[in-house]
Amino acid sequence: MLEFQNITKIYESKNKQVVGVDNVSLKINKGDIFGIVGYSGAGKSSLLRCVNLLERPSNGKVLVDGIDLTQLSSSELRTARLKIGMIFQHFYLISQKTVGENIAFALRAAKTPKNEIHKRVKELLAMVGLTDKEDVFPAQLSGGQKQRVGIARALANNPSILLCDEATSALDPKTTLSILKLLKQINEKLGITIVLITHEMNVVKEICNRMAIMQDGKVIEEGAVYDIFAQPIKPLTQEFINSVVSFEIPDEILKDVKGQVIKLLFKGEVAGEGVISDTMQRFDVKGNFLHGTIEYIQERPLGIFVMELQGEKSTVDEAKKYMEQRGAVVEVVKHV
Ligand SMILES: Nc1ncnc2c1ncn2[C@@H]1O[C@H](COP(=O)(O)OP(=O)(O)OP(=O)(O)O)[C@@H](O)[C@H]1O
Numbered sequence: 001m002l003e004f005q006n007i008t009k010i011y012e013s014k015n016k017q018v019v020g021v022d023n024v025s026l027k028i029n030k031g032d033i034f035g036i037v038g039y040s041g042a043g044k045s046s047l048l049r050c051v052n053l054l055e056r057p058s059n060g061k062v063l064v065d066g067i068d069l070t071q072l073s074s075s076e077l078r079t080a081r082l083k084i085g086m087i088f089q090h091f092y093l094i095s096q097k098t099v100g101e102n103i104a105f106a107l108r109a110a111k112t113p114k115n116e117i118h119k120r121v122k123e124l125l126a127m128v129g130l131t132d133k134e135d136v137f138p139a140q141l142s143g144g145q146k147q148r149v150g151i152a153r154a155l156a157n158n159p160s161i162l163l164c165d166e167a168t169s170a171l172d173p174k175t176t177l178s179i180l181k182l183l184k185q186i187n188e189k190l191g192i193t194i195v196l197i198t199h200e201m202n203v204v205k206e207i208c209n210r211m212a213i214m215q216d217g218k219v220i221e222e223g224a225v226y227d228i229f230a231q232p233i234k235p236l237t238q239e240f241i242n243s244v245v246s247f248e249i250p251d252e253i254l255k256d257v258k259g260q261v262i263k264l265l266f267k268g269e270v271a272g273e274g275v276i277s278d279t280m281q282r283f284d285v286k287g288n289f290l291h292g293t294i295e296y297i298q299e300r301p302l303g304i305f306v307m308e309l310q311g312e313k314s315t316v317d318e319a320k321k322y323m324e325q326r327g328a329v330v331e332v333v334k335h336v
């Protein structure tokens, strides 16, 4: 498990201080794929760099499996760092070395016996699908392939945690997807905990099970990805969610709607359409769909419908109550 306890990072530059991370406490469970989301400058990289102490926090503790890394001697820290792999947006491969040598470099740094290095390089290349690229130089690879080398290198010393700082931001959507699939495979097969920074909610939706949203150095919301997608609380979180699953009804349309407008949320296995049609049959209300979608998040369906309800106020209220009893989360978007 990875735990941040009251982490603050203050950067001192000439005559002013910049707060990069502001008192963040966060627990990341073993086996999580944990997404950290936020706009530029929110403090995501600063926080991530505190995990392996590339950046020393000004205050607070970083616990990896219960051990406070900030208290380790420099040689203990070197050993601990081997168990924390990291990949970056711009890959940072050594351009004068072949793919195989780039990976071998990480193994040598960990004092892997010479006669084991080549075998391990081959294993790692197979894991990331680059068996035929061992003797090629980074310049001869596509962005996606470069990131695969980055991943192989990060996994060289069997880390328990893999940190990814905008690892797919330089890639096109299709390549992004293939890298995310690889990361998920690594998480499932090797049980490696992944902490992933991104400003793209699609990335989170694709592979993360839990997430946190950062703003001005603080974590403003955190939880299971499914729950946050279903009911984001903070305006910034809503903004991020809306960028991938938008349920906003244009004002021009809302203006012309006469009845009450409600948003219905059906989580998991509750079949939304069935509940809605039962409601329409039972109550003397007229329903008008304005928007409807079923999203799959973590392979769990999330049904979202926006509809207008016309009828007597008391009947409309009863209908809403009935839908709630049937498992819907009902939110009024516009009163009559
Ligand atoms: N080495 C540094 N020296 C001074 N200030 C820094 C340093 N690194 C980061 N900061 C400041 O700390 C704040 C958080 O930066 P950070 O790089 O962690 O944000 P981020 O969320 O990763 O942004 P991005 O999405 O652009 O990568 C910013 O205000 C930034 O200017």
Ligand SMILES: [Mg+2]
Residues within 6 Å of the ligand: 044, 045, 046, 165
């Ligand atoms: Mg960053």
